[in-house]
Amino acid sequence: MRKIDLTNFQVATSETARDINRRVMLNLIRQHQPISRADLARHSRLQRSTVSVIAEQLIKERWVTEGATGHVPRGRRPRFLHLNKERIGIIGVAIRPTQTTWGVADLNAHFLVQESLPTAKDPEQFIATLCMRLSNLMKAHPEISYEGIGVSLPGRVDLATQKLVFAPNLGWRDIDLITPLEQATGLSVELENAANACALAEVWFGHHAIGNLVAVTVSEGIGAGIMVNGQLVRGSSGAAGEFGHVTIVEGGTQCKCGNHGCWEMYASNSAAVHFYAQATAPQRNGKPNDARPAPTFDDVLRLAEQGAPKAIEALQQMAHYIGVGLALLVTGLAPDVIVIVGEVTRAWAQVGPIIEQIIKERSFTYASPRIVPTDPASQPRLRGTIALVLQKHFGAPTVA
Amino acid sequence: MRKIDLTNFQVATSETARDINRRVMLNLIRQHQPISRADLARHSRLQRSTVSVIAEQLIKERWVTEGATGHVPRGRRPRFLHLNKERIGIIGVAIRPTQTTWGVADLNAHFLVQESLPTAKDPEQFIATLCMRLSNLMKAHPEISYEGIGVSLPGRVDLATQKLVFAPNLGWRDIDLITPLEQATGLSVELENAANACALAEVWFGHHAIGNLVAVTVSEGIGAGIMVNGQLVRGSSGAAGEFGHVTIVEGGTQCKCGNHGCWEMYASNSAAVHFYAQATAPQRNGKPNDARPAPTFDDVLRLAEQGAPKAIEALQQMAHYIGVGLALLVTGLAPDVIVIVGEVTRAWAQVGPIIEQIIKERSFTYASPRIVPTDPASQPRLRGTIALVLQKHFGAPTVA
DNA sequence: CCATATAGTTCGCCTCTCGAATTAAATTCA
DNA sequence: TGAATTTAATTCGAGAGGCGAACTATATGG
Numbered sequence: 001m002r003k004i005d006l007t008n009f010q011v012a013t014s015e016t017a018r019d020i021n022r023r024v025m026l027n028l029i030r031q032h033q034p035i036s037r038a039d040l041a042r043h044s045r046l047q048r049s050t051v052s053v054i055a056e057q058l059i060k061e062r063w064v065t066e067g068a069t070g071h072v073p074r075g076r077r078p079r080f081l082h083l084n085k086e087r088i089g090i091i092g093v094a095i096r097p098t099q100t101t102w103g104v105a106d107l108n109a110h111f112l113v114q115e116s117l118p119t120a121k122d123p124e125q126f127i128a129t130l131c132m133r134l135s136n137l138m139k140a141h142p143e144i145s146y147e148g149i150g151v152s153l154p155g156r157v158d159l160a161t162q163k164l165v166f167a168p169n170l171g172w173r174d175i176d177l178i179t180p181l182e183q184a185t186g187l188s189v190e191l192e193n194a195a196n197a198c199a200l201a202e203v204w205f206g207h208h209a210i211g212n213l214v215a216v217t218v219s220e221g222i223g224a225g226i227m228v229n230g231q232l233v234r235g236s237s238g239a240a241g242e243f244g245h246v247t248i249v250e251g252g253t254q255c256k257c258g259n260h261g262c263w264e265m266y267a268s269n270s271a272a273v274h275f276y277a278q279a280t281a282p283q284r285n286g287k288p289n290d291a292r293p294a295p296t297f298d299d300v301l302r303l304a305e306q307g308a309p310k311a312i313e314a315l316q317q318m319a320h321y322i323g324v325g326l327a328l329l330v331t332g333l334a335p336d337v338i339v340i341v342g343e344v345t346r347a348w349a350q351v352g353p354i355i356e357q358i359i360k361e362r363s364f365t366y367a368s369p370r371i372v373p374t375d376p377a378s379q380p381r382l383r384g385t386i387a388l389v390l391q392k393h394f395g396a397p398t399v400a
Numbered sequence: 401m402r403k404i405d406l407t408n409f410q411v412a413t414s415e416t417a418r419d420i421n422r423r424v425m426l427n428l429i430r431q432h433q434p435i436s437r438a439d440l441a442r443h444s445r446l447q448r449s450t451v452s453v454i455a456e457q458l459i460k461e462r463w464v465t466e467g468a469t470g471h472v473p474r475g476r477r478p479r480f481l482h483l484n485k486e487r488i489g490i491i492g493v494a495i496r497p498t499q500t501t502w503g504v505a506d507l508n509a510h511f512l513v514q515e516s517l518p519t520a521k522d523p524e525q526f527i528a529t530l531c532m533r534l535s536n537l538m539k540a541h542p543e544i545s546y547e548g549i550g551v552s553l554p555g556r557v558d559l560a561t562q563k564l565v566f567a568p569n570l571g572w573r574d575i576d577l578i579t580p581l582e583q584a585t586g587l588s589v590e591l592e593n594a595a596n597a598c599a600l601a602e603v604w605f606g607h608h609a610i611g612n613l614v615a616v617t618v619s620e621g622i623g624a625g626i627m628v629n630g631q632l633v634r635g636s637s638g639a640a641g642e643f644g645h646v647t648i649v650e651g652g653t654q655c656k657c658g659n660h661g662c663w664e665m666y667a668s669n670s671a672a673v674h675f676y677a678q679a680t681a682p683q684r685n686g687k688p689n690d691a692r693p694a695p696t697f698d699d700v701l702r703l704a705e706q707g708a709p710k711a712i713e714a715l716q717q718m719a720h721y722i723g724v725g726l727a728l729l730v731t732g733l734a735p736d737v738i739v740i741v742g743e744v745t746r747a748w749a750q751v752g753p754i755i756e757q758i759i760k761e762r763s764f765t766y767a768s769p770r771i772v773p774t775d776p777a778s779q780p781r782l783r784g785t786i787a788l789v790l791q792k793h794f795g796a797p798t799v800a
Numbered sequence: 801c802c803a804t805a806t807a808g809t810t811c812g813c814c815t816c817t818c819g820a821a822t823t824a825a826a827t828t829c830a
Numbered sequence: 831t832g833a834a835t836t837t838a839a840t841t842c843g844a845g846a847g848g849c850g851a852a853c854t855a856t857a858t859g860g
Contacts, residue, residue, distance in 0.1 A: 001795040002630040004427045007609050011444050012420035014817050014846040017412035021848085022799045024411050027404050038807050047412050052808060075806025097601040209407050212635050224732070228628050228635075235612050235628075235734025236769065237849055243732040245764035247724075250650065257764045260853040324647075326730070332624070332643040334635025364657045366646035369636065395401040396800045400420045414815040414848050421817085438838055452839060475837025476825040713824055 004400050012399065020397050021046060025054050026063065027175055029081055030107070034067050036078030055081060062087045062145075063107075063393075074282055083107040088345065089144035091134065091187065092385030094194070095119060095153040097169040097220065098131065101382055104137065104144065109205050111384045112144075125174045131184035138185060148392065149181060150385030152197035154223070156250035159238035168256060169220050173201070190388040195241055196232050197384025198341045199225030202374070204394075212335045214242075215380070218322065218342030222264040226333065230396075244268075248324050253359045266321035269297035269343060276300045276314035301346055312350060319344075319351035323358025326371070330363040337370050341380050345373035404800050412799065418454070418483070420797050421446060426463060427794055429481055430507070433774030447700050457480060462487045462545075463507075463793075483507040489544035491534065491587070492785030494594070495519060495553040497569040497620065500526075502534065504544065509605050509786045512544075513537065523572045531584035538585060548792065549581060549589045550738030552597035554623070554718035559638035562591055568656060569620050590788040596632050597784025598623030598741045604794075612735045615780070616643075618722065618742030622664040626733065629754055630796075644668075648724050666721035669697035669743060676700045676701055701746055712750060719744075719751035723758025726771070730763040739771050741780050745773035756764035774782050 021044070028043050029035055037055050041048040050151040058064040062084050085106045092111075096119065115133065120126035138146060155167025164175040181189045190235035192200070199215035202208070215225040222244035226233040233240045244264035245257050252261025265271055273295060295303075303311035307317040326338060344351060356371055374380050421444070428443050429435060437455055441448040458464040462484050470478040485506045492511075493502040496519065503514035515533065520526035538546060555567025558656060564575040581589045592600070597616035602608070615625040622644035626633040633640045644664040645657050652661025673695060695703075703711035726738060744751060756771055774780050 001632075001791045003603055003611075003791075004424060004794070004796045005609070005611060005630060006427055006431055009424060011446050012417035012425050012817085014417065014815095016420065017416050017816090017847060020412035020416065024404060024409060024800055031406055031588060036807070039701055044411050049810080049850075052849085072806060072857075074804070074858050076808075076854095078807060203403055209405070211403075212640075228633050229631050230405060231629050231631075232401075233628050233733065236736045236765075237734075239734035239765045240612075240732065240736070242764050246728050247762060254724075258783050259762055259764060262764075321555050321809065325782065329732075331646050332640065332729075332732075333626075333633065334637075334639035334642070336636045357733070362647060363657055364642050364659065364662075365639045366773075367635075369839055391401045391403075396404045398401075399799050400424055400796045412848080417816055417847095436838070448839065449819075449841080450817055451840095453816085472826080472837060474827050474835075476839075478838060 001395070009400055010398055016397070016399065020059070020399070021050065022054055023394065023397055025051070025058065026083075029058075029064060030083055030394065033082035034070070034080030035071060035082075036080055038078060040081070053171030057182075085110075087145055088400075089141070089146050090386050090389045091137075091146060091149040092382050092389075093130070093134075093149065093151045094195075094197075094379070094382040094385060095151065095170070096381065097154060100126075101379070102137075103382065104141065104146075105383075105386045107390070109383055109390075111382075113141070119170065121171060123170070123175045127175075127177060127180050134181070135184050136359055141359065145385060146185070146187055148389040149185060149187050150197075151177060151181070151189060151190070151191050152194045152381045152385050152388075153177075153394070154194045154221070156221075157191045157238050158194055158228070159234055164191065183367055190392075192388055193223065193225065193238075193241065194381045194384075195223030195225035195341075196234075198227070198327065198339065198374075198380040199227045199232065199384070199386065200387040200391070201378075201380045201384035202337070202339045203227055204390060206339070208337055210336050211332070213337045214329050214333065214335045214340065215339045215341060216322075216326070216329075217381075218268060218344050220268060220270050222268050223326070224329065227335075228333070228340065243325065243329065246325065246328065247344050248321065248328070255293075263321070263325040266328055267325055272300055272314045272318040272344075273297050275317045276303075276311055279313060294297065297343060304350060313351055315344070315347055316354055319354035320358060322351070323355040326355065327359045327362035330359055330365055330369055334365050335369050337372055339372045339374050339380075341374050341376075343345040345376065348373045354387060409800055410798055414785070416797070416799065420799070421450065422454055422458070423794065423797055425451070425458065426483075429458075429464060430483055430794065433482035434470070434480030435482075436470055436480055438478055440481070449537070485510075487545055489541070489546050490786050490789045491537075491546060491585070492781070492782050492789075493530070493534070493549065493551045493641075494597075494782040494785060495551065495570070496594075496781065497554060500530065501779070502530075502537075503782065504537065504541065505783075505786045507790070508791075509783055511782075519570065521571060524571070525573045526575060527575075527580050531580050534581070535584050543610075546585070546587055547787040549585060549587050550579070550597075550788030551577060551589060551591050552781045552785050553591070553760065553790075554594045554596045554621070557591045557593055557638050559634055564591065565638075567694075572609030589791075590785075592784070592788055593623065593625065593638075593641065593779050594784075595625035595627070595741075596634075597788065598739065598774075599627045599632065599784070600778040600787040600791070601780045601784035602737070602739045602777075603627055603630070604790060605783055606739070608737050610736050611715070613737045613739065614729050614735045615739045615741060616722075616726070616729075617781075618668060618744050620668060620670050620741060622668050622725070624729065625733075628733070634748075636645040643725065643729065646725065646728065648721065648728070663721070663725040667718055667725055671721065672700055672714045672718040672744075673697050675717045676703075676711055679710040679713060697743060701743060704747055704750060715747055715750055716754055717755035720758060722751070723755040724762065726755065727759045727762035730759055730765055732768055734765050735769050737772055739772045739774050741774050741776075743776065745776065748773045 041051045065084045069079045089104045101116040103111040156165040195217045211230040213227040217223040224243040245262045249261035253265045255262035411488040441451045465484045489504045501516040556565040595617045611630040613627040617623040624643040649661035653665045655662035
């Protein structure tokens, strides 16, 4: 049960019921497609007459199309409905520290086109280039009608102003991405933190029917996208989810954020690289400056795959600390599922059992969550941007 | 935006709009009472005709009464509406380790009667006694029409079965409280964890218009009631909020839960008592067995008020660790407000600044939350039980 | 060919909001 | 004092939308 926010509420009009039932229909079609009107009525407990009217409306608006006729043992054959893949396109943009990827997806989050560009240090110029590329992409596919743009990035978005507040790994600060993108494309733009986008992707495109989920992105830093009661936790002005900067080692290594012993100092890719460097050069006691090129996390992963004991050990240390942080989330939030996003999932056979073990040891809960690694090929950050736009039409109506 | 849960959703009927607007009206009346129909229309942006019909309905159902006529500079005088304090009673029961308190409150959460009883070790017998007392209370006030019963207790309630799973400080396990209470009173019973009840109390009766809040109960243990987007965080099967058992001291003191270094081992009342005992008997090195009666937390508080340095020091240590745990919540959830419930608020002048300082030092957030001590006289655990029942009629409608 | 079963449509009824018109009751000003 | 003005509240017809019974369309099987 939610309390009605009297500073920002919505009363019902005569169209409210239709809005609600329309959204339910869209979701049922999305989940069960292809599906007949009669089955929709059965699933929704709406009258068949009501379903017919709504279906007609959705077909007219081209959200839905009527496909093949189905087959039943007796009686008139059903006419199947499904989401209109042809018509509607959603543009998703995933900005990451090294590379920015974007593409056009249909309502089933299948990408028709995909392009990318190295992310630049200078935001203004980069955004200008991105706008041009997006505008060209749209011109190249004029047959698609575009519903909106979703953007994910490794930083905080202010809830009120919808501006990027700070993206440490990009070095961007106080950037208005929405205005230039909307001007260049004429579409409405939704901005979201990458970990939140991953949580959305999992909830909307994953195969769990889940309302309580945590998505943890492990890369240079650590981010947490938290889903509670089917909604993202944004906190005061969008600052929630910074579990990467929770202290897990008292008086530990200093973090860029100024504090000591932050989770991401021990459980991120950089942490594993650091562990590995320490193990391979113990005589230098943690000073990584060296003439040889510093190993990357990719190197550590590859070495571990090849069976290098010190690389494996570094990953094991990383896994241990991932578990320590997750145990905290499990104890406090009791999610049904935790999804792990990041290169580290490539070594899941090594790190997974350790993480599960630590969580089991350290968390206090009556029901332990499933820990699920995501396939990097599924591009969770990019898929989440599609969910960002999809939400506006498929999400629960805002009422009261 | 929420995702529609297709395993458990609700379509709209012709009455849905009325249900929504009715709830909005009830809330507007609650907040602005006394208020005229015309002002309700202005606040809600509903037509005056619609407001009149809904008001008439609410009056007929005796949720609302028409009070004095108001005064405007020109024109016809408004007829003020307010919640019907006379008619409706809600029974609240707060079960605490030593004492169980209950009473009857009106729609404004003002208690008309209040009684209490020492909590017994044996749940079956205790519940039977409680049932009898409640039933007698209702018979003694037959003029009140009772809307329901809310119960708060220091333990976990399973979301699905609505049974008490485990209450460590009561020693109760797998207890069905709902059935006996419903049978004895004929009313529907809502069960909730005490920290969650405190969060509800603050959101419904506090003077913040707030959707993101954490209520932390500090007593023998520590509990956290977390409110996100105006809803309680219950997590998988109701297990969320156990932040008291998050590890904050690596390899620290063992907790009853089996883990080491749990927050509540360092920041609860018992922890302060332990700190004090250690300081006053340093030669015994933490073995509290002694011929003298062991000091209680109340003793420590009193000694600190009298200026005893070792008692003050114990509270300061406690405050330090409260801050450490809160910093974690602030970093991860970014609530607008944190309310502290417990005897420790009596020494807020001593502990408050320390807590705030630690949070400021250790948390990573763009907007720092207000830390608010609650007045123990306001009985947050008991008031929360009223909110539990109030929610059913004043909460946002469940739709889609 | 007809009974039966299933899909989908049509239509009158009911609930609910909207908005204009109307009624009610106060103040101000001529 | 009485007309004009202002604000509150009600009345009533129109339109949106869901309900449910009746009806049409189309299949299978005896």
